[in-house]
Amino acid sequence: MGRGSRLDIRFDNAGVDYGTRTALFPLSLALRERRIGVIGLNGSGKTTFARLINGLVKPTTGRIVVDGFDTVGDASEVLGKVGYIFQSPQNQIILPIVRDDIAFGLKARGYGKTQIEAAVENILDRFGVSHLGAxxxxxxxxxxLQMAALCSVLVTGPDILILDEPTNQLDLKNRALVQKTIAGLPEAVIVISHDLPLVEDFDRVLLFDQGRLVADAPAAEAIALYKELAG
Ligand SMILES: Nc1ncnc2c1ncn2[C@@H]1O[C@H](COP(=O)(O)OP(=O)(O)OP(=O)(O)O)[C@@H](O)[C@H]1O
Structure with a gap:
């Protein structure tokens, strides 16, 4: 699998409570589009929704199935399929040197030295960031840092990439670079963002409000509803 494959994510009445607080009310949906945006006000449940997909958050009700694998029962299969880039990518870079960090995930999967070296150089080259390796x-x-995190996550060949606010705190130039990079990815992508232009040409956009999915629509429609809701 890996590059260019299609995603198949199903939420079956899946919801999340933290004690008495409901972060995400139960919802059922299937995600198959290659570009999916997730928008909504702070605290509306976007990150909770996204983390359910890679099993980082477990549902308190219902289940989530990724390409036939249950995010709870088949957690390691799901982790191999879903790459996740966190809101602050510095927290997911484990090793001090970029090239070593990219190699880390491959080493953990038991690949040999030569294979790892080739894969690391390949991915750096794929994103035009070979100069960052050392x-x-x-x-x-x-x-x-976003580019380094992309390399570290994509080198392991996930089918789906989730990016949590990838343009947060970036200047216009880097924002454009990240947008262009996302547009060129063959992998299926789910992007959580407050940066609405980033998702405006996506196939499908989900709008959350106070833990509820309130719109599931083409980008223009969901964005218009969000502006109404926020205004
Ligand atoms: N581990 C947790 N324990 C308790 N409450 C939590 C936890 N994680 C999230 N929440 C609560 O769940 C709700 C949804 O949070 P979530 O992070 O999913 O929102 P979000 O839409 O991603 O917000 P933002 O745009 O600010 O990142 C919030 O009220 C939050 O305080």
Missing amino acids: RRAHELSGGE
Whole structure:
């Protein structure tokens, strides 16, 4: 699987409570589009929704199935299929040097040295960031860090990539770079964002409000509803 494959994610009456607080009211839907946006006000449940997909958050009711694998019962299969880039990518870079960090996930999967070296150089080259390979991750700019995180996550060949606010705190130039990079990805992509232009040409956009999915529509329609809701 990996590059260019299609996603098949099903929410079956899946919801999340934290004690007495409902972060996500139960919802059922199937996601098959290649570009899906997730929008809504702060605290509306977007990250909770996205983390259900890679099993990082477990549903308190219902289930989520990714390509036939249950996110709870088949957690390791799901983790292999769903790549996730967190809101602050510096927190997911584990090793100090970019090239080593990219290699880390492959080492953990038991690949040999030569294979790993080739895969790391390939992915750096794929995103035009070979010059970042020898850099220290903590010295990178926000945009460079997003690119390094993309390499570390995509090198393992997930079918689906989830990006949580990938343009947060980026300047216009890096924002454009990240947008262009996302547009060029053969992988299926789910993007959570407050940056509405980033998702405006997506196939489908989900709008959350106070833990409820309130719109599931083509981008223009969902964005218009969001503006109404926020205004
Ligand atoms: N681990 C947790 N424990 C308790 N409450 C939580 C936890 N994680 C999230 N919540 C609550 O669930 C609700 C939804 O949070 P979530 O992070 O999904 O929202 P969001 O739409 O991604 O917000 P933002 O745009 O601010 O990132 C919020 O009220 C939040 O406080």
